[in-house]
Amino acid sequence: MISKKTKYAINALVFLAKRTGEGPIVISEIAEKERIPRKFLESILLSLKKAGLLASKKGKGGGYFLLQDPEEINLADVMRLFDGPIAFLPCVTYKYYERCEECKDEETCGIRDVFFEVKQKTVELLKQASLSEIIKRESNLISHL
Amino acid sequence: MISKKTKYAINALVFLAKRTGEGPIVISEIAEKERIPRKFLESILLSLKKAGLLASKKGKGGGYFLLQDPEEINLADVMRLFDGPIAFLPCVTYKYYERCEECKDEETCGIRDVFFEVKQKTVELLKQASLSEIIKRESNLISHL
DNA sequence: TATAAAGTCTATAGATTTGGTAGACTATTC
DNA sequence: GAATAGTCTACCAAATCTATAGACTTTATA
Incomplete structure (x- = not known):
């Protein structure tokens, strides 16, 4: 959340x-x-x-x-600004990378592999969600009422 | 996280x-x-x-x-058990649904529309991530070293 | 039938994060 | 110079997170 x-x-x-x-x-x-x-x-x-x-x-x-264009501002950036990393694990973030203390081998961790994929997809979707995109979706929703 | x-x-x-x-x-x-x-x-x-x-x-x-088969147990269920909803907003969860207090019209909210999509994709990936899948990925990672 | 092994239950507690509030201060306009 | 509007510092209550302590119950087996 x-x-x-x-x-x-x-x-x-x-x-x-x-x-x-x-x-x-x-x-x-x-x-x-x-x-x-x-x-x-x-x-x-x-x-x-x-x-x-x-x-x-x-x-x-x-x-x-x-100060920026509504197309330039996206949810990924805003979320990162306030809540920090979007990823579920610190070991799959880029800017906030941290090793899991209890991890035995990061390179072969299947859990990490899954969460890396989830993060990639999530960030992709959130990057696409610009302010303009949000406003566009809103008007689409209104016109379909 | x-x-x-x-x-x-x-x-x-x-x-x-x-x-x-x-x-x-x-x-x-x-x-x-x-x-x-x-x-x-x-x-x-x-x-x-x-x-x-x-x-x-x-x-x-x-x-x-x-007690269950390793194919039956997936990350979505485990995460929900301990951390609650996987979604980013309470208004796009299913079991934990809650209206955003400050929201003016949920039906036409573009932000909600985006986060609903993100949640759908995330849950889909996490449901696929069963214990067997995690173990399989681990052995794949090992064999590619 | 004792006793050691192993899970269960209840309580507590420090650290951090979250979601705010209060009030003084600074810059700008008219 | 007075009203307007953002800025800065400090503080705070409640919730959540990450545990720890210790007494209690159940079971196997020597």
Whole structure:
């Protein structure tokens, strides 16, 4: 399961993506419309800013806005930012690699082999899931009601 | 990431699967050979027993052994037993379904749509990963060294 | 029938993560 | 200079994870 933090981040990003071009949106509006605790959202947006996905403007007329294209931002990156590795085992991650303490031989581990495959497929799907893709799916779902 | 509990459970099960037919294996042996803290392993094996995957025999000559066929036991079931749902969102699980509090309309949620697909593929792969499959992969890896 | 072997049950506990809250501070606009 | 809006630091309660301790029960067998 992803954390609430990640879920909130995704919701906020999709929200901002839908309003691209409208200029900065204030935290309070995102918080209200997306039903996210205001103070919690603050720290989430700050992280997204540090990661280079968002930019902000202070003072009156300020707020947050997307810095990257909605096609560029995908769920794999967002999930990794907040929850760390997507893989089920530390020994099949790339950036967060760690050996399993109790493992006897990584090279011939059948469990690792399975989880490596699962990770590959998962990341592939999550990389494809950009903000634009999510919005597209939403409108598809609406038109099929 | 899966919990250590789940990882230990999988290791213990694979270990027992490899020694099918040898009669009951004592906890201490599994603990030593698989490098799992003894007391922690006790409770894990007990859970696996309650779930119907293992059976035990008390007293001298006792121990644990598989109750199901190694082809029948798969990673999806084991992971669900200890870590709960495999899905990334509570709204795309089957047995643990829960609505996202902050969600405005589940039916038209593009995020949910993506995560549903991811879950489907993941579960499919994990269901295929039986104990026999894991052991088979291990021997494949060994023969390709 | 003792006794050693082996699983079972209940309780506890430290460490870490999760999901937040409070409040002072800084920058910007009008 | 006052209102607006993001930033930074600190804190905190609850849950989860990873165990450990110890008493208890059952069984085989000498």
